[in-house]
Amino acid sequence: MTMDTVMLYGCAAVVIVAGTRLLTTLAEQGGKEVPPPLALLRAWRPPVPVAAIVLVAAMVVLGMAQMVFPAMVDAMERHPDGAWWRAVTALLVQSSGWFQLLFNLAALVVVTPVAERRFGSWPMVLVFVVSGVAAQAVSMAGWSRQGGGDSVAICGLVGALAAWYAVRGSLVALRRVVLLIPGAGVLLCLLTNNHGVGLLVGCALGVGWATPARQAEVA
Numbered sequence: 001m002t003m004d005t006v007m008l009y010g011c012a013a014v015v016i017v018a019g020t021r022l023l024t025t026l027a028e029q030g031g032k033e034v035p036p037p038l039a040l041l042r043a044w045r046p047p048v049p050v051a052a053i054v055l056v057a058a059m060v061v062l063g064m065a066q067m068v069f070p071a072m073v074d075a076m077e078r079h080p081d082g083a084w085w086r087a088v089t090a091l092l093v094q095s096s097g098w099f100q101l102l103f104n105l106a107a108l109v110v111v112t113p114v115a116e117r118r119f120g121s122w123p124m125v126l127v128f129v130v131s132g133v134a135a136q137a138v139s140m141a142g143w144s145r146q147g148g149g150d151s152v153a154i155c156g157l158v159g160a161l162a163a164w165y166a167v168r169g170s171l172v173a174l175r176r177v178v179l180l181i182p183g184a185g186v187l188l189c190l191l192t193n194n195h196g197v198g199l200l201v202g203c204a205l206g207v208g209w210a211t212p213a214r215q216a217e218v219a
Contacts, residue, residue: 007187008188009180011187015155015181015184015186015195022161022178023111024040024181026191027070028042032192041110043113043210048155051121055125056105059108059150060094073093076148077090077142078139079146088116090139090148091153094149104154108154111154114161116166119125119164126203128153130205131200131205135152135155143194144192144194151195151198152198155185155198155202156205159200160180161178161180162179162182163178163202163203168180180183181203185197185198
């Protein structure tokens with residue numbers, strides 16, 4: 001195992017561990033505490049986050065479609081010298097098959113309702129799309145010219161939540177922990193891994209929504 005691989009898995013562990021703690025804390029707000037991992041699903045309580053439902057449903061349908069019609073992946077993923085619009089469509093297919101599909105869907109179910117409650121419906125979708133497309137575009141420019149998946153956009157949502165909490169969060173210890181997430185984003189970029197781009201773009205957008213004038217109500 002190379003040092004780059006060790007660093008890559010280390011960054012992934014940092015994002016997952018710190019992100020899970022952050023998401024659990026935010027999901028519990030507005031209700032009584034419940035033990036993890038159930039706490040991660042509290043963000044689905046009423047009023048239901050509609051944009052999160054639509055986004056998850058869309059990715060489920062697209063995932064099922066690519067299993068039935070595998071040619072979808074080749075038609076929509078990033079390709080060397082591919083058309084610019086593939087930076088968008090690459091978010092809609094999971095090029096590594098079942099494992100990537102199931103992992104990304106599980107992450108989407110956990111992250112999107114929390115992000116929607118914190119930022120609002122359209123801002124959540126905006127962070128997802130902008131951070132995801134930016135990561136895909138950088139990949140097409142040379143980092144990883146073939147592939148697809150929405151994990152980079154999910155990273156964008158995690159980055160946005162981390163940056164927001166680092167600025168506005170109430171728990172000082174957690175505010176320090178979430179700073180590891182943009183740090184992991186920087187290191188991933190140095191490793192030319194597109195998830196770092198998603199994290200950092202999301203962080204930048206999260207800082208913007210941390211200003212008092214853009215505070216979204218927590219349902």
